[in-house]
Amino acid sequence: MGKIKVVHYINQFFAGIGGEEKADIKPEVREEVIGPGMALNAGFKGEAEIVATVICGDSYFNENVEEAKAEILEMVKKYEPDLFIAGPAFNAGRYGVACATITAAVQEELGIPAMTAMYEENPGVDMFRKDLYIVATKNSAAGMRDAVNKMVPLALKLAKGEEIGTPDEEHYHARGIRKNFFADKRGSARAVDMLIKKLKGEEFQTEYPMPDFDRVEPNPAVKDxxxxxxxxxxxxxxxxxxxxxxxxxxxxxxxxxxxxxxxxxxxxxxxxxxxxxxxxxxxxxxxxxxxxxxxxxxxxxxxxxxxxxxxxxxxxxxxxxxxxxxxxxxxxxxxxxxxxxxxxxxxxx
Amino acid sequence: MRLELGHVNISDVQFGAETKIENGVLYVNKEELISLIKEDEHLKEVDVEIARPGESVRITPVKDVIEPRVKVEGPGEIFPGVLGKVETVGSGKTYALKGCAVVTTGKIVGFQEGIIDMTGPGAEYTPFSKTNNVVLICEPVDGLKQHDHERAVRFAGLKAAKYLAEAAREVTPDKVEVFETLPLLEQLNQYPDLPKVAYVQMLQSQGLLHDTYVYGVDAKQIVPTILYPTEIMDGAIISGNCVSACDKNTTYHHLNNPVVADLYEKHGKELNFVGVIITNENVYLADKERSSNWTAKLAEYLGLDGVIISQEGFGNPDTDLIMNCKKIEQKGIKTVIITDEYAGRDGSSQSLADADPLANAVVTGGNANEIIELPAMDKVIGSLEYIDTIAGGFDGSLKEDGSITVELQAITGATNELGFNKMSAKGF
Incomplete structure (x- = not known):
């Protein structure tokens, strides 16, 4: 396989165009490596290469989701990339939602492997975690190096179609997909080991973290x-x-x-x-x-x-x-x- | 209470003129066994077949699996209150036919009966692909109601196991294990510095073909109580369940309860295993409240530091599991729970029907909804006609060529909640 072709998506701020005052710019594509793309490209060490960068204002995207999506998909399609990466968006809410929305669209509509990255409290995580690989980052751009270090290995695996490990191993936000595997020990022995650790106050890892349970309030009584x-x-x-x-x-x-x-x-x-x-x-x-x-x-x-x-x-x-x-x-x-x-x-x- | 458990290793089973064990081979007098089982007027036809590990054989619909055991010393008999007198068991000497099991099949009772493949991908998921199985095919008389049918086949399995185990009575076991739990105060004093641990075993008792028996008593009728762990090894608890095959605790599982075995393994080393609290999984809220209150009360009364709680079945019993866990944790006693998951075929659904943040230490037997392809086998013992309708099957599960696409739910013992298997699940 030749060099993996990557299209990268960023907002107006990370493209160096401007802050909030420029958040309404429409999507544009440049055949260059811009902003965080530099660090990603360096991380790929020649295995992959960003062939184009799509830039879109956060306000424009979020206020014109359907149009923005369609325009960007056209831009991405043209390059026939092997992989699409958006962000990292850290804790920027509208940027995170834009990154996750467009990543999901590329994955579903173009069938191209795609991923993004952001902080756990970014609303983009909860909206799309079930559908996407979203790498977990720190809450501000100060965590850029850390984000890139985590994004690069997962990006390469996705592009090559390799098996993706657990959220802990690959640093993505858990998607909540349960998969069976055979452990080294039988369940009862794992339970005894876990209990001994718990009794000693040592760290232990549950095999099934409890979900947030959906409790429904009863409706008021029917009047008549x-x-x-x-x-x-x-x-x-x-x-x-x-x-x-x-x-x-x-x-x-x-x-x-x-x-x-x-x-x-x-x-x-x-x-x-x-x-x-x-x-x-x-x-x-x-x-x-x-x-x-x-x-x-x-x-x-x-x-x-x-x-x-x-x-x-x-x-x-x-x-x-x-x-x-x-x-x-x-x-x-x-x-x-x-x-x-x-x-x-x-x-x- | 002290029990010596002798392992009589069985490497092969064959039909023979006389039922006996010689050089690790169990010979079965087929006619004698059939006539014993046919004593039950509810059974119209009975046949016996043998299925060995690695053979291209599929057994279905499987109801129960039983390890043959015989009491050679000490009070009582195997399956007290059911086949034997209701003497307290668990002490003396018992021999078990290791590597051998009785499997019951024949016309389906309910929907929740399983598949055992002796080879191929399905064999990986059931422990009973590794045992030499004496399979009873029991056909009920016409018009027999489900509960009578279930009881007839349940007794057939137990009687066959008892009959076969008699052959071991005079045999010298290949290995002897010794298990001992002292009366409570002495047990606490034996290892005063080790954490005091008990096992809370939840018994399936939802009723309507979901029943378990303790010394012959329907577990719906019990309030939580305490057993010596060795009582279970002598058949104090038996299965009468048509619960989904994957997480049904067969009688074999009870006899070989892995939580009991693994707690004994650490007994006197890292913990002090003081006993078993058994409780039920009734469907009425008042029963759930009472039973979980009592398990917590007994755990407190025993002065425990920690417990392992195991479940049987899924859905409705998830609430009992969480209630037990929560109430015991609230007494300041640490818990680990063993369950399995119904996370949907794609694994994306919530796995349990109830949840609580206090259940922070969970062992899972895996996602029962995961799909598996089972290739056709050369021989079927029982019948394939129920494959589409057993729990875990669906329209089109059975293909024309005899291959099967089903959820793991349909495989006997696949996601066992006593922690019998190595399977688990991870979140991705």
């Missing part, structure tokens, strides 16, 4: 339930008999939406569960045990509730990834809102 349209949503896997959409018994990748117009009662003839996480006998005998259509129909007749929504939504909450569940929830919530549903009874198993 006798006028409300109520929907049923379940993770208990109740489906029309035969599971027409093949919802998985575990690790569900989809949910179903089914019509219950005309159903006064769910029976073993009409409904069953697709759930693989519990003894299905009782749910299959009478699916109302999980999805109480019968009781709600009675309440509808008695005027205790306004109306039972025509459709129920269902999935299997068994080893189903939180990410999938969240996506289902968002879509279902949106549809229910559009359908004028006032309240939802969520049943689980």
């Amino acid at each position: 339930i006798s006028k409300a349209t109520i929907a049923l949503v379940t993770s208990g896997g109740i489906v029309p008999k035969g599971n027409p959409d093949h919802i998985e018994s575990s690790s569900a990748s989809k949910y179903g939406k089914y019509d219950i117009e005309g159903f006064e009662d769910l029976t073993s003839e009409t409904h069953e569960t697709a759930h693989g996480g519990y003894d299905p006998v009782y749910a299959n005998e009478d699916a109302d045990r999980v999805l109480p259509v019968d009781v709600l129909r009675e309440m509808e007749k008695e005027g205790k509730i306004g109306k039972l929504h025509r459709y129920f939504y269902t999935t299997v909450g068994n080893g189903t990834a939180v990410k999938n569940a969240k996506a289902f929830g968002e879509e279902i919530g949106k549809e229910l809102k559009e359908a004028g549903v006032d309240a939802v009874i969520l049943t689980s198993t």
Whole structure:
């Protein structure tokens, strides 16, 4: 492979054009190595070379994201680079967001390996960490040398398509992607070692840092339930008999939406569960045990509730990834809102 | 309580005219074994096959795996309160058939039964590709309800293990290990300068085919209590679970509990292993609160400095795990928890259903959602017809050529939460 061709992206400040007063300049491309590009180029030691530098004002980028993205992508494409690098942006918020946004666009739309670098509190990190390799830097340009030293090895690996190590090894902000590997010792021995270190007050490393847990505040009570349209949503896997959409018994990748117009009662003839996480006998005998259509129909007749929504939504909450569940929830919530549903009874198993 | 555990190494299993052990070979009288298992009126057909390490064999759907053990000295029998009288076990002398296991298969009970491949990439993920397996294929009578079906097959496995282990009674073991835990006050005095450590073992008890038995008692019905570690080695705890195959603690896992083994390894050297607290994973909130309150209370009562907490299953029991961890930490007792992850097929989702900052020391058995390709095997013991619907399978998991694409979830023991395996996961 010849020399790796790199296109570098920086803002007006690092290009030496000016500060805030010049932040509205439009994207331009120069076939030269500018500002932090000098240090990166030196770090590449001839293995890679910056062939062009794209400069854009931070205000312009952030106020005209779509136009700026399109213009810059055109500029980058022309050079057919092997790698795209933006920044480092340190703790400059708008610059960081611009760097991360354009890096993601190059990676996705042009399919070119791309990376950026910034301080952990830069908003660009949280917006894009899942999608991008973002090297962790100090919070100001005083950390330039350190940033370049960390960016160069990762940049070369990305360009060559080599395997990327852990965040600690490669100095990028953890993307939260979990991958299996075989450790030297079995889990119980690792646990005993970890406990001994913890008891001695020595440093130990957890294998799974706790995530920030998403806790949802309940909504205020429905004011007049006798006028409300109520929907049923379940993770208990109740489906029309035969599971027409093949919802998985575990690790569900989809949910179903089914019509219950005309159903006064769910029976073993009409409904069953697709759930693989519990003894299905009782749910299959009478699916109302999980999805109480019968009781709600009675309440509808008695005027205790306004109306039972025509459709129920269902999935299997068994080893189903939180990410999938969240996506289902968002879509279902949106549809229910559009359908004028006032309240939802969520049943689980 | 002191137990001598004799290892009778089994290097091969073969069918023979008489069930016996000779030169490390276990010979099995197939007809005798089948007629023993067929005594159960719930089973219509029973067959026995042998699967050895390295053979191109796939066993599925796997329900339980059991190591044959026999008590040769001391009170009680193996599997007390289940097969044997409900005598307290864990002392005297027990022989285990090492390198050998009973595996139960046959028509699926629930959805959460597993795959054991004896060779190929799948074999790397299950410990039971390394054992010489006596596989029972049990077919239930027509119309048998799932819970009765599960019980019939559970007893079939235990009875077969007991039957085979009898062959070791007069054999001289290849190796003897000695495990001893003293009554609490004496144990505390034995190593007064070492940190006092216990093992908190959470038993699967969500119900509806997710059950564990302690001396024959359904673990849903217990309040947390204390065991000598050696009681577990004599079968005080058995599995009755159709939990996802990857993190189901089979009876084999219980008998060979690795946390117990590795705590004994450091016992008297770096820590003082004082005992096991068992607790459950019931689904009602009041039960979760009560049980976690009690584990914390017992940990405090024992004057512990640290505990290791292991889990079984995932999702709902994640809350029990975090409650136990949090409440024990709040007593000033250090914890390490062992769990596994459901981070999605691409590994990008949050791994647990509950979390707390106090759970700062976690060992993971890996991401159960990760996908694996399993090539076709020359022989299948059991049936491939459930592959698409077992937990970890999906529409199209089973290909026409017999190869399989599934989540690791479907492989028996793959992400074990007792820390039985070397697999772990890292964040990228």
